[in-house]
Amino acid sequence: MKITSISRKLLTRVLSVYFILTVSVTGIQIIAEYFNTKSHINSELLTLQKTISGSLTRAVWELNTQQAIDISEGLIAIPMIKGITVSDEANNIITQLGEVISDHTTEEGQDVSISTDHQSINSLSEGLFGHSFPLIFEFSGRTTTVGTVTLLSSNDVIFSRIEVGIYFLIGNAVVKTAFLVFLFLLAFNKLLTEPLNELTEQIKQVDLNDPEASKLHTMNYEKNELNILEDAYNNLIDELVDFKDKLALSQRETISANDKLDEQNLLLEQEVARKTSTLSSNMLKMEVQQQEMLNQQKQLEEENLRRRKTEDTLVATNKELKSSILELSKAQDRLLDAEKMASLGILSAEVSHEINTPIGISITSTSYLSDIIAKLHQDINEQKLSKKSIETFVNNAEQSVELLLNNLNRASELIASFKQVAVDQTNDKIRLINVAKFLDEIIQSLHPKLKKTNHTIKVHCAADIELYSHPGAIAQIIINLIINSIIHGFEHINRGEIIIDIAMEQQRLYLTYQDNGRGLSAEELEKLFMPFYTTKAEHGGTGLGTHIVYNLAIDTLNGAITAKSPENKGLIYEMNFPDMRYS
Incomplete structure (x- = not known):
């Protein structure tokens, strides 16, 4: 090398x-x-x-x-x-x-x-x-x-x-x-290269048989790293001499120990003979114990067979329970669908009743407009047309047309709002919705039910908030919460107030629904989202409204929902769900 x-x-x-x-x-x-x-x-x-x-x-x-x-x-x-x-x-x-x-x-x-x-x-x-x-x-x-x-x-x-x-x-x-090169060469050669070469030559001449004579001699009179190396090497030689002396002493002690070991071997053979006799006796006892263990093993096998039969019975029972749970789950889904359609049916009945009024007024206005047109036609045929009769006709016709347009527009708005809400509730498709406009449509579809009360709904939502999600699920949640507030929260309350706050942060929609109704006790709040729990069972309540809201928020919208009821401050729902474009 x-x-x-x-x-x-x-x-x-x-x-x-x-x-x-x-x-x-x-x-x-x-x-x-x-x-x-x-x-x-x-x-x-x-x-x-x-x-x-x-x-x-x-x-x-x-x-x-x-x-x-x-x-x-x-x-x-x-x-x-x-x-x-x-x-x-x-x-x-x-x-x-x-x-x-x-x-x-x-x-x-x-x-x-x-x-x-x-x-x-x-x-x-x-x-x-x-x-x-x-x-x-x-x-x-x-x-x-x-x-x-x-x-x-x-x-x-x-x-x-x-x-x-x-x-x-x-x-x-x-x-x-x-x-400088010459100076460094001279200094390194004098101070490092030559002392190292001299040290190497002395180490090569080491005699292992006479370590004391192999010690290094002093190479210079300065105290530096080479002197430290020389001292370390000489100390190692001294330790080697001590080790040789200790090794000789150890050999003498080993000879003495071998004599003692022979005596111990004789005693050990005698002890082995005694132990062998004892072991034979113990082997006989172990054979008896082994027979007893075989009898116990037979009993254990019989017990395992009995447990296996019990396990087969439990497996069959478990299958029957799973089948029953599956049937119950299907029944629950059917109940949830029925509850959704029931709320849609109630909404349909309310809208149909509300449409009757503008349609009836429109029919009356149309009939009156037909009558004055016939009267104008008669005056023209009999040549009784005058400026006053024309002005009267024009005024009456303008009033009838204005009344007709207002009521038909009112009916059209109700039908459009109900149509959009109904389509969204029966359709699980995901689409882009303007949240503020969509909430207005939902509240407009509930107008027939709200106009019978003195309750008000306030929506705080920026006009540019848009969300890509299930509109039907959001509509079902808002409708169920508003109907719950009217039926349960505002019972015996004349002027209730509902506040809906909407905010959009980091591609998630945060919706807070709050009413100033009677609220819930701690026990009622704990059972709020449980299926079939209702405080109006005697009045036909199914107890599925808030359960549907919970399932829609968690499963359909991939969000979260919590409820709290501060003392004397009604009920508050806090929800958030993601924009499905980014999830």
Whole structure:
């Protein structure tokens, strides 16, 4: 197996960190030197601006183009200046020498910062930077801008100035790194590699027959981890010598123990012979006991046979009970359906009776309208038609038509509400319903029963709440609760009030139904949802109304329902069921 040197591995990691740190610091120094030199060149450009601005301004003002060109040629000869552009006040170029920033770069790659008297230019894409300043001519206390001068330098100038410094930084980093590598190699070899090799050689020469002579000798005079390892190894040798002494003593004790063991074996053989005799006697007793156990097992088998016959009888009885329970469940379903149809029949009778009034009025209005039309026709035939008779006919006809329309609309609303409720109650299909509008239809269908009382129903429901569910089940729940309140809750109460609160939260509809009737006692409340429990059995009550409500809320709507009756505050039902689009 290839051996990895600890000192080499440690040296590699230390020098890797040092190399990365050296490269980073050198790079930062070069960048700092670059920006510092660039700042000095910008300062020199500003100084040069102050020097030439006067002569260039006069040359441009006097339209002395040749002088301006001469000054520009003198400036471009300076190594620091890589480009110069002189233009007049209309931005027409008078002279342009050296490097020029292209228009595309000026629009997209140039960083320009404006001060009061010059513009700083920095073109990253072309490696150019500099200043652009106006030429201002003063005459009779007035100042006039006569043109613009742009002085450009480049990154090549910067690099030429800092080239020596860069070589010095890199050389310095290389020399320091090489010296550090040599220093670390020397230190690791002296302090780690050589002591470890010496320690390894001494360990290889260990003589197990003479451990005392195999102790390690002191390798250096410093107290470090290698001295700790040396001490630990020498302690192990001492423990090995002690173990050999103890092993010799143990062998002598073993010989003595073997002699004692022979004596014990003789005593043990005598004891075994005695125990064997006792065991024979016990075996005879066990045979007698085994015979008794066989007799008991026979009795147990007879008892199991008798119990098996009893179990078969119980299984047959259980089947009969299951059949009876199934029949009872079917009977209960039939009773529930009958209760639903009974409430629908009562509702139908009430609506039919209520429709008689608007239909009768409509028939009377139609008959009267027919009579006045016949009278008008007679007047026309006998040529007795007058303005007054026509006005009378029109007034009477308008009143009859208005009365006819109002009563027919009233009958149509009753029929439509009853039709929707009836269809929903006999149909288990799921559909999208507007809860507020649907509750209005249910209450409208109960109007014939409510108008005979002074009770009121208040519904608190937002107009935009919609639910995808069983409308028939919801209608049956609301109708049963309202009828229960009228029959039971508002008994001996003239002006009862029912409040229905609707809220929609997290795809669940929360419905709270509350009346201010007589309420229920704790015992009655506990039995409220039990089938066939009623307080009006003598008046024909079936006790299935609230049981149907419970089954519809739990099974059909996949929801929950609870009831409570605060003292002197009537009865409160709290229900919630999901929107079946999301369940």
